[in-house]
Amino acid sequence: MKSIVVTEFVKDLSLLHVTTHPSPTPPLAVNCVTIAIKSAALNYVDILYSRGQHQNNTSLVKPPFTLGLEFSGVVTSSPPFCPWPPGTAVFGESLGSFSTHLVLPFGPELFSSLHKVPPGWTWGQAASIPATMTVAYGALVLRGELKEGETVLVHGAAGGLGVMAVQIALAKGAGRVYATARGARKGEVVKGLERLREEYKGRVKVFDTAKEGKWWETILQETGGKGVDVVFDGVGMVDQSLKSLAHRGRVLVVGFAGRDAGSMEAVKMNRVLLKQAVLIGYRYGESSRRYPGEKEQIWRELWPLIEEGKIRPVVYDEVYKGLESVPRALKDLEERKVWGKAVVTVDNDQDMPKVKAARL
Numbered sequence: 190m191k192s193i194v195v196t197e198f199v200k201d202l203s204l205l206h207v208t209t210h211p212s213p214t215p216p217l218a219v220n221c222v223t224i225a226i227k228s229a230a231l232n233y234v235d236i237l238y239s240r241g242q243h244q245n246n247t248s249l250v251k252p253p254f255t256l257g258l259e260f261s262g263v264v265t266s267s268p269p270f271c272p273w274p275p276g277t278a279v280f281g282e283s284l285g286s287f288s289t290h291l292v293l294p295f296g297p298e299l300f301s302s303l304h305k306v307p308p309g310w311t312w313g314q315a316a317s318i319p320a321t322m323t324v325a326y327g328a329l330v331l332r333g334e335l336k337e338g339e340t341v342l343v344h345g346a347a348g349g350l351g352v353m354a355v356q357i358a359l360a361k362g363a364g365r366v367y368a369t370a371r372g373a374r375k376g377e378v379v380k381g382l383e384r385l386r387e388e389y390k391g392r393v394k395v396f397d398t399a400k401e402g403k404w405w406e407t408i409l410q411e412t413g414g415k416g417v418d419v420v421f422d423g424v425g426m427v428d429q430s431l432k433s434l435a436h437r438g439r440v441l442v443v444g445f446a447g448r449d450a451g452s453m454e455a456v457k458m459n460r461v462l463l464k465q466a467v468l469i470g471y472r473y474g475e476s477s478r479r480y481p482g483e484k485e486q487i488w489r490e491l492w493p494l495i496e497e498g499k500i501r502p503v504v505y506d507e508v509y510k511g512l513e514s515v516p517r518a519l520k521d522l523e524e525r526k527v528w529g530k531a532v533v534t535v536d537n538d539q540d541m542p543k544v545k546a547a548r549l
């Protein structure tokens with residue numbers, strides 16, 4: 190089998206490389222589900238993990254480890270009576286997805302981490318959601334308690350989390366979704382999410398923050414001076430967001446893609462006090478470890494939205510072929526070329542197995 194193993198943290202992403210190891214052997218499969226990976230999706234977190242800049246790098250994710258978080262593939266071996274017999278098309282989240290094979294211990298936690306690929310989906314679409322859609326949903330709905338009719342502001346809206354946050358806000362009945370994205374193409378991608386359903390039309394407004402200076406003033410004007418009820422921030426724009434936040438509004442602090450490691454945003458706390466703002470941190474991985482029921486709840490609530498077509502995967506249009514293309518794909522992600530989710534085809538054969546694929 191081949192994998193991208195981080196033996197030591199790298200500064201330069203081009204130093205990541207593919208190594209070959211012995212393939213998983215049948216005895217391993219007794220209490221494990223073994224998967225031949227078809228596609229793997231990229232996450233901003235992969236960049237942080239490669240460099241040792243993620244909070245998990247001091248405890249949970251230390252070299253040597255195999256990079257990658259999201260995958261889709263075919264089960265090659267599994268315990269008897271397991272819901273994923275060999276041949277099943279699955280997708281899921283696990284560290285180690287930049288590999289041709291993945292071996293996952295069979296246990297209760299696997300039920301909320303491994304899922305059958307819905308009919309008609311591609312491997313790339315399936316790989317693009319498990320640790321992305323869930324984060325956006327957990328933040329907006331579980332922690333943010335988003336209510337129908339509320340107004341939402343999503344930063345980095347064309348990014349992996351952003352495209353999901355916009356759709357989830359629309360699906361949960363947000364009255365208006367304001368979104369920030371830089372560049373015309375990314376703006377089109379975000380605005381295009383309205384086309385998913387008739388009832389979404391006219392509810393998304395995108396600000397190109399590379400061009401529009403005081404976007405928060407437009408938000409205040411359009412909301413009659415009230416501002417937005419909820420901010421979803423994976424970029425590090427809390428201070429600016431407070432200017433357009435409603436009184437007692439909620440700010441979901443989800444990530445810092447726009448901040449260099451070691452230079453966190455300084456927030457003017459007088460603005461927090463004056464607005465009586467509620468700052469809410471959300472960490473999906475840690476929430477899943479501490480409160481495993483939350484992940485089950487997220488999937489229980491997501492599946493109907495997926496099946497009704499209210500939320501869909503958004504896959505970047507450049508095809509990255511083979512594990513060898515991971516460093517280039519990560520570089521493109523870092524340089525902000527990517528919109529939606531970049532996916533690497535780990536196996537050249539991207540046909541779906543003939544077996545019936547359905548949700549659990």
Ligand SMILES: NC(=O)c1ccc[n+]([C@@H]2O[C@H](COP(=O)([O-])OP(=O)(O)OC[C@H]3O[C@@H](n4cnc5c(N)ncnc54)[C@H](OP(=O)(O)O)[C@@H]3O)[C@@H](O)[C@H]2O)c1
Pocket residue numbers: 232233234237324344345346347348349350351369370371372375423424442443444445446447448471472473474522523525527528529
């Ligand atoms: N809390 C959690 O549980 C959790 C889970 C997963 C990820 N995260 C974090 O959430 C953040 C977003 O993750 P993601 O996977 O959505 O990332 P992504 O796909 O790379 O999207 C990030 C977006 O941020 C914007 N951005 C602004 N400044 C940037 C910069 N200097 N470098 C890169 N992007 C920049 C980009 O939009 P424009 O080009 O339009 O500005 C980009 O589309 C990351 O910090 C990640 O670590 C948190």
